[in-house]
Amino acid sequence: MTTHTTSESSAAAPLLDLQALVVSVRRRRRFWCSLALLGLLVGVAVAVLMPPPPTAVTKVLVAHQEDQPNDPGTLIRTDVALLQTTRIADMALRSLESPEKPEDFMQDYGGIGLTNNLLQINVTGDSDAEAVARAEALADAFVSDHVRRIQQAANAEAKALLDQRDRIRDELAQVNKEIGEASPDSGPKAAANLESLFARRAELTSRISDFDQRAAEARIGTPQLIDGTQIVDAPRAVRHSLPRSAATNGAVGLVLGLALGLAVAAVRTVVADRPVLRRDIAANLGASVIAELPYRSAKLWQRRRIRAARERLTTSLARTVRGSAEPVSLLELGCARGTSALALDLAGALAAEGPVVVVDGLPGLRLAGRRSKPGDPTVVSGERAATLSPQERRLGVGSVAPGTAWTDLQYLGTRTVLVVRAGHGSTAWLHTVARQLADQRIPVIGVVLIDPDPRDRTDGTLWDGPHTALRGQNELPARQNGGGTSQAVQAVGEGPRRTERQPMWAARVPDSDQEAR
Template sequence: MTTTPETPAAPLVDLQRLFVAIRRRKRFWLATALLGLIVGAVLAVVLPAPPTAVAKVIVVHQDDSPTDSGTLMRTDVAVLQTTQIAAAALKKLGSTDSPDDFMKNYAGLGLTNNVLQITVKAKTNEDAVARAQALAETFIADHVKRSQAAAAAQSQAILDQRKNAQDELGKVEQQIVDEEGKGRQASQPTLESLYSRRAALTAQISDFTSRAQQAGIGSPQVAAGTQIVDAARVLPKAFLKTTATNAGIGFALGLALGLALVAIGAVSRDKPVLRREISAHLGASVIAQLPSKLRGPARLWRRSRAVSERRRVATTLVRLIKQDPRSVSLLELGAPKVAAALSLDIVAELATEGDASVVDDLPGEDVRKLVTETKSDVSVVGAVDPAAKPEERRVGVGTVSPGTAWTDLEHLGKETVLVVKAGHANTLWLHTVARQLADQEIPVLGIVLVDPDPRDKSDGTLWDGLHTALRGRGRKAAAPAPAEREDRMDELVARVAERVARTEAPTRRFSPVRPVLPPALTTPRPPASPLPPPGSVSVPDHLNAPTKKFAPVKPPKRPTPFKRDHGEPSHKGDLDADLEPEKSAEVS
C-alpha cells in the first residue's frame, strides 16, 4: 500500500485497536478464565492428591560453619536424588520397583542449613510412611558412612605421613651413632645438624599423632548428630486448600490463554472496530450509532433507552429521505435485526404523511418476523412484488454480506444507508462493499454504526470530499441533464447571434488617411498633363478630398444570462432586456 506525505504509514501493530479488540472480546477471555477455574476445581475432585508422607532429618556436617550459605544442604538434597540412595531404600523395603520411577515420587527440601525434609508419595498411606522412613534411614546411613570414610581416609593419610617421619628419624639416629663412633675424628658441625634434624622429626611425629587422633574423633560426632528428628507421618488432606489452589491455577492459565487468543485474532483477522477506520474503508461518514441487541438482565432496564436511541436515529434518516424524491435503502452488514427494526421506525414516520412500505430483501426475512412479533401496522412487501405507486414511498432493506446479488441492490433504492456492526467484517470485505456500490452508482449517504466501542473517541467523519454523506447530497440535486443543457446553450447562442445581426449597422468603407506634411517637406510634383494618357483611369474628385475623422464604432455587449439557484437561465424577456446593445456614436 503506497502512502503519501499527508497520510502517515499505518503501524505494524495498532495498540489502540488491540486494546479495543481485547475489551470488546471480554466475554471470550472471561469465559476461558471461568472454564479454567472449573476444570481446576474438577481435577481436584476427580484426581485427588495421592497419599503423602513427610520425614525430617537433622544433618550434621563435619565442615559446617555459621557462614555457610546452604551449599552443604543443597549437596545433601542432590545426593538424596540419586539412584544409589533410591536403590538402597527399595532394597531395604524389599520392593522391585525401578529406582528411576521411585525417584519421581519423592523429593528433598532443605528447610535450614542442617534440617532436611523428605516428601514421599505412594498409593497408600502405609506405603508412603514406610518409604519415607526407609529413605530417611538410608540417607542417614549413607551420610554417616561417607563421613566415616572421609575421617578414616584423613587419619590414614596422617598416619602414613607419621610413618615416613619415623623412618626418616631412624636414619638420622643411625647417622648420629656412626658419627659418635668416630670419637675425636667426628665433625662437630655435622653432629649439630643431625641433632637439629632429629629434634624436628620428633616434633613432627608428635604433631601427626595428635592430628590422627582428632580426625578419628570427628566421625562419631557426625554419626551421633545425624538422625531423624521427625518420624515419617502422613500429611492430612486439605481438600478445600487443594481445590482452591487448583482452581486458582486453572483460572490464571485460562485467563492467559484467552487473552493470548484474542490478541492474536485481533492482529491476524484485521477487523476494524474504530469509527475512523470503518469510515475510511467504506468511503462514507458515520452519521449515527446504535447499541447492539441487549443480552442478559440488561434487557429489563435498558430496553426503553435502546428503543429511544433507535427512534432518534430513524428521525434523522427520515429527514434525509424527505430531502430527495429518490428512494433510499438500508443495507446491513452484520446487524440484520437492527436494520429491520430501524426500517420499521422509518416507515412508521413516513406513513404519517402518505403511503409508505418496507421492501424486505433480507435472507432471513427479519422484517416480516419483527412485524409479526411486534404486531406492527407497517406494510411489508417483497422484492418480487409489483412496483410502488407514484405517491408511495418505499424503503428497501437488504444486505451486503458475502453472497449478495450486487445487481439487485439498485432496485431497493437509488441511495443507501449502511448499517454496519463494528468488528464484524474485515478490511478486504469493507473495500469490496465500497467498490461494488460505486460500480452500481449507489451513493452512500452515511453509516449507522452498530455496537460501537463506548471508549472510542475517534472521528468517523470524512472531510476530504463532497461525495460522502450529507454534504454531497445537495450537489446531486443539481442542474438539468447534460443533453438539455446543451440544447439550451445552442438556442441561446442562436438568439444572441440573431439579435446582434439585427442591431448592428452595416460597415462603411473609407479611403485611407494620408498624412499632411508641412510645405518645407513637401516634394514638388510634376505639372499635370493636360490630357491623361490613353487607357488610363481618371481619379474622381471626392477621393482627393481631405480625410474626415469619425468616432469609433463600439461593439455590442455580450449577453450575460442570469442564473437561477440551480444554474438555469432567466426568462426570455429578461434575457432580451439584458442583450440590448448600446447605440453607436454618431459620426462627427
C-alpha cells in the same frame, strides 16, 4: 495529489492503535471470560478428581566437614542428589522389607534443601501410615549413609597420616642406626656429620609427633559430625484440605485462563483488523456516522432503552427519506435481522404519507419470504423492483457482505444508508464497500452503527472544516470535463463541498482509476 494524501494517511496512522486494541479486546469479553471460567472449573475439577496422594514429610539436619558460612548451597544440593540414588533407596526398602524396585521407589520421594544444613524429605504412599513408615526408613537410610561416609573419610585421613608417620619412623630408625655406628674419635669431619644426624633425628621426632596429633584430631572431629547429623523433625503425615486445594487450583486456573484468553483476543484483534471505533468506521467508509443503535439485550431495562433508541432512529431516517426525491436503500453489513426490522419500522412510519413498497434484496429473501401480518407494508423481491409504479415510494433493503452483486444495488435505491455492525467488517472490506458504492454512483447518506462500544468517545463525523460537518450531507461523484481526479459535488440541497479530507479508501485509488470512472 493521491500520492501526497496516501503518504499523509500512512504517516498519521499508528502502527498499533492501543485504544482500538483495548476496545476490541473488551468487546471479546465473552471469549476471555469463558476461558477464565473454564480454567477455574478445570482447576477445581483437578483438585476434586485428582487429589494428591498421602504424603509424609520429615526434616534432617546434615553436618558437613566442609561447612562454610558463605556456602551457596552446594553441599545441601549434593545431599539432595545423593538422596535420589538407588543405594539409599535400596537401604530404605530393605529396612521396610519391601519387594519394590529402587528405581520405582525413587519416583515416590524427593528432597528439598531448606538451608545449607537442613534437608526436607517428602515421601508418598498408598496410605498415611505407609507414607510415614517410608519417610522414617528413608531418613534413617540417609543418616546412616551420611555417617558411614563421614567415618570412611575420617578413617582414610587418619590412615594416611599414620602411614606417613610410619615412613618417618623408619627413616628415624635408620638415622639412629647411623648415629650408633658413628665413632666420636674420628676427627672434626666425623663430628660434624654426627651433629647433622642428631639434628635430623630431632626433626624426624618432631614430625612423628605432629602426625600423631593430626591423626588423633581427625578421629576426634568425626563424632561431632556424626552427632550433628540427625532427624530433627519426626516423620508426619501431611494433611490436605480439599476446599483449600480446590480454591488454590481454581485461582491458578482462573488466572491462567484469563491470561490466555486476553492474549488470544489481542492476537485475534490485531490479525483480523476489524474497526470498532466510530472514527475508524467513518474514515474507512468515507461517510459520517449519523446514528447509533445498541444491540438487542435480554435485560428489561435495556430493552426499553433500545426500543426508544430505535424509535428515534426510525424518525430520523423517515425525515431523511421524505426529503429525498430518489429511492433510498438500507444496506447492511453484519446485522441483517436488525436492518430488516428497521426497514419495516421505517416503512410503517412512511405509510401514512402514501403507499410504501419494501424491496427485499437480502440473501435468502428474509423479508419477502416471511409471513406477513395485518398492517405490514408490501414487501416484494428484488426481481419485481422494475415493475413497481413510480407513484409508489420504494425502500430497498440489501446487503454489502462478501458475495454481494454490486450492480444490483442500483435497483434497491440510488442513495443508501449503510447499517454496519461495529467490529464485523475488516478494514479491507470496508474499503471495498466504499469503492464499489462509488463505482456504482450510489452516494452514502450516512452510517448507522449497530452495537457500538458504550465507552467509545471518538468522533464519527467527517469534517470539511473546523465548524462544518458532513453529517447527513449527500454527495454524488461527478466527472470533470477534461479528465483528472473526480470531485464530490452536492446532489441534493445545500451543504459544503468536501475539499480538505478524503475517506481512507479514496487515498488508495490511483489517478488512472479515477480518470477511468
